[in-house]
Amino acid sequence: MLDRVRAGLLLTVAALAGCGTAPPAPPAQPTAGVSVPSMSATTSAAVTAPRPSRQVSGGWEITVYYTAVERFHSGEPTRVTGCPKLDCAHGDDDLGTYPADFVQAVTDEGTGRTTAGQYLNWSYDVGFWLDSAPRDTDGDRLTPFVSAAADPSVLPHGTRFRIAACGTQDDGSAPPATICATLRDAAWLITDEFTPGLGGSHHIDAYIGPETGPGFTDSPWYLTLTGAGITVD
Template sequence: MTRTGAGDRQRPPRVHPVLAAALLAAGCAATGTESTGWTVTVYYTAVAELHHGPPQLVRGCPVLDCAHGSAELGSFPADFVAAVRSEGAGRIAVGKYLNWSSDTGFWLDTAARDTAGRPLRPWRSAAADDLAPGTRVRLTGCGQGAEQAVCDRLSAGEWTISDAFTPGLGGAKHVDLYVGEESGPDFTNDPMFTTLHGASLRTG
């Protein structure tokens, strides 16, 4: 399946949680009303065992509280490493994650995290530039770009803004919904990995 907008969509990298907690104070207050014209995307945690590209050595920080490390973190499938760069996190084993942010590079962790350092919650965590942290979000209309089953699943989610784009890259009226770990090989061709245009949200 060709995903709507797949050719021009760029995944905005997220800010490292240790350095970015202050960003969560930014944003507009929730309106408590429904608004239209939103772009809705989804993000996920990659899973190493679902990728089979050539091995790529990754260097970075062996712990969370570190920046621009150069330690050898291990070799992982190159397509998995690319997915971690795109989505921000990947599970390499039970309870072990390779995470990435644009301001600090790769690091090893025990969870996929939001910008405040809290574990991401599938079907609960979301990111936005112009909604305040803690704002509750419900998708009330999918606009264009999703199959009905996908629209129904996303509309059933109860999302809270707890994550953030790198400043300047998310954009106005753009919300990113976290759907958890990828569910199978080639997840980016799954209908769930969608982009909705002209969607409606209720916030507050």
């Protein structure tokens, strides 16, 4: 997965025309899509206020990661080799030819859905492999608005948490109110860890599902939150 802790690692998802629509809703809601209220309905101050019921741990950087979708990509055809299924590491089987920017997105995000309906996954310790689902580096299925990754010495595998305060974006602005509200409503679970040497002790990657249109990384959903607060269950 997360070999893209944006030195850029990353956190954002789309809701603008030409950049796709909002990603799937958190599991407590129907997974087909998320219906987001008007951004003017909630002030950024309200949505970034910490939840009062639990002690908030502040100073977190939270980025999003997603499943790339081949049909939204183009570019020079690039042949990929690896494992035809998750039963080897750094295999040399022919896994097919895909657009160059799709292959790059899979390498950055860790997973991509092909036009054939399979998933081309990647991790630093396995390389590329084909699968029936998007998976993390341990082979566990990724669940939108649930799966997350962190430094295991800080947030161990199995830790449940919520985003209590969204903080600000890289440019110092408040994130869109509807996006912050959706991230805060989700119940997150640490199921993965960063590539060794990447991430940092106060960094979380949160999985938001498949991209929903071309230009997804230019959408307001593809963002990084700084100075965010979390509560651990």
